[in-house]
Amino acid sequence: MSDPILILLVGVVIVVGGIIGFKLHPFLALLLAALAVALLTPTELVEQYFLSKGTAPIEAYKLAHKSIGERIGTEFGNTCAKIGILIAMAAIIGKAMLDSGAAEKIIRAMVKITGEKNAPVGFILSSFFLTIPVFVDTVIFLMMPLAKAMGMRLGKNYLLLALSVIAGAVMANSYVPPSPGPLFLVSALNVPIGLMMLCGSLLGLCTITVGYLIAIFLNKKMPIPLRDSSDARLEDIKAIAEKDDSELPSLGWSLLPAVFPLVTICIRSAFDAFHKSDKPLTDFSILNKTLDAILFFGDKNIALLMGAIFALLVLSNQKKTTKDKLTAFVQTALMSGGGIILITAAGGAFGGMLQQSGISTRIADLTKDYQMALIPLAFFITAVVRTAQGSATVALITASGILAGMAQNANLGFHPVYLCLAIGSGAKLIPWMNDAGFWIMCKTSNLTEKEALKTIAPMQSLMGLAGVILTMIAAWLFPMI
Template identity: 45%
Template sequence: MDPIFIILIGTVVVLFCIILLKLHAAISLLLAALVTGLLTSSDLIYQYAIQKGMSIQEAQSLSTEGIGRRLADAFGNTSGKIGILIALGSIIGACLMRSGGAERIIRGILRLFGKKNTSLALIFGSFTLAIPVFFDTVFYLMLPLVKSIGVKDPKKFSLYLMSVMAGGVMAHSLIPPTPGPLFVAQELGVDIGVMMIGGIVIGLITVTSGYIYAKWANKKWDLSMRDTADITIKDLKQISVTDEADLPSLSLSLLPVVLPIFFITSKTFLDLNFRENTGDLSVVEHKAHAIFSVLGDPNIALIISAVLGLHLMWYKIKNIKKFQKYVTEALTSAGMIILITASGGVFGQMLQQSGIGIRIQDLAGNYQMALLPMAFLITAAVRTAQGSATIAMVTTIGIMSGVVSAGLQFHPVYLALAIGCGSKVFSWMNDSAFWIITEMSGMEEKETVRYFSILMVVMAFSGLISLMILSKFLPFI
């Protein structure tokens, strides 16, 4: 069966189960993954495995695996990538909110930027953090602040939430040293410094358009704050009126947020320096690289942050029963999010194994469009079909390499950035970030589409339009 039809059937199944049958998201995603996997022939799986760089033996082994094993492996792979991060992120968030640390940070932000500029502080703060750090981690660390300030100004909760999402989501696909833009830049021969500058410029343009949409959406629709498994609105309101003398210090409150960012950022840039100057590094640089290779792993960094957060919460409440209750609530919330996110990962993996990347590559060869829109649309199609921005970028650069070798009429950084923008269209139920945002913010699926998915579309297309204009008037060749 053609992979396009397989994806359409899988999409219909998941939407039918969630919207009409009202089934739980995890069950709906697993059923859709099962149907998708059953419809995918062994030949399609074999071709997918070969394209992924597997050996002939590995490809044959994967193509003959039973559907149950493939589902379980996909579930385990996704859980392995995000399970610990979600659990720790939930603990950190609960600790920051229960201890009053998030409230203390928000009061500091309001004092520094003023209440009118809070959303701008959130959007540019998350944009800066997301340059070296994955979006999921940025969202975990920023969400407690959004909730704490949202309870003070409920009518702007969606604006604050979208500000964090708009700031954090684009940097991941535009600015090295995150994997997607780094790989694309290397494949196109674009200098990393040039890619970073171009990514920041286009990123700021897309973030601005996202902020405009966020302000419009905040006025158009009302998104109320809701109780989540880790904390209720009543508890947030009680914390929001706490006397400042009873809140932890600003430095202690910031530590669980700042320290993991420092560790992860240091590892990212030390890795980049290590790859480029392996033979020229001093003993101190080698030791620093070895230390931060451990501390800068996201799992280790968030473990340290969680320990600091637990200390902060214990210092505040000093009640063992309440302490245990709050940690249990955080882990209960995290468990459901991990289940749903891993189920979405299974669905996305089954879509990838259908060979949709190969199918889109074949279609792209039959149509000669302008290069920038072509690269953008191919990336968008792959991203929407299988859920991973990084895989979409890697797939597209493979498709476009033959076209690029014929020569460009503008600097290749424009093509790299067009691919990055295309990877942000369209986040839906096969994307782990979609479910993380839905569950941790207390939104329904249709609300996540409105406040996150469409936000990404607006930013992605504003990036494409900007690139087409700039490449015309400032080709840099």
């Protein structure tokens, strides 16, 4: 059984059957699926995978002949390296903001602007624009505690609030540079970054409108209550919601743990996107040193660490807590974050084993001679690869690699920016257990796996479908050639 498609199906059966059928913990189910995929994948395919990534032949041979356990451990560790510190620090920030009353203070300020009825609109727009310069998971980590606080305040519509946060974040991540995926696409398909930012923002606002309507429907069809969790107990949130304004921290201090990481990451992202030379930005030494300091704190791991420190300072000042209690508080927060890290990393290991099976190349071979219009073809390839192996980035790279040559065709009939948008739309289909992001959204929102598959997955998929349909209409009406 060396066909990557069959290997994929085996992995799907183990994950879905293990979690839903046998009630296995997701961490175990994902690792078992990763093990099965690795066992079924011939060494030759693994070696071809590493060669396709530009690895030297000798090194590719060594990597392919590592033990299966070591390869799974490597992919597990790679995922931890990307999200481990982020999740741990975000767990501290989220719990500290809830317990100190900072989240409640922000919620009250937002309600004054939007009104309680339009609070979900505020959430979806905030998450969309924040995710343009900031890592999507970071925005979800920082905003989900606010959704919980607002859900307690309203006493209803928690699912709508949680889905609003997710909808805004995932669509900005697909369409608008300097988010990593769109930034890669504009380079691969030779599209001006300014044009992609404009078109991506317009399409993103349209698709999150669709997502918001879907979220309203899902919230009415299967209202999911705000649940107890180790990092956010309902009685604690309720007690804070009943406090007087004078008992809460000031708005400035409440915003600091979230705003500091967001602002510094934004500045660093903008600098990395637009300043390509090694020359200093200005002729003034003091300004350059100040910018260097901001860029240092703009590293996402350091930014979240500082956010966690600020959140703990606010909590300590508000509750006048002792050092021992603060240590116990951090321990509780890290226990919650640790579970998310393990599940997410296991999902990364499963996705990594699928990638090493050659699933992306197999799908590329199946679709390269398929005669259809380029926009739906770009969407189809990306969607299939994303669904098969879980990584939106791999899906983007695969689709752009297949379509890059055609994108430069003088007889294309429309601007290549529309291919970028179609690829970005395809990267939203279909999030499930092989996607590390699925587990982050699932666990931070306290949804069960079944609930996430019934809500997050269809909402994202329908937004992606809406995106490609709108892209085709725009390419027909405004070809820009």
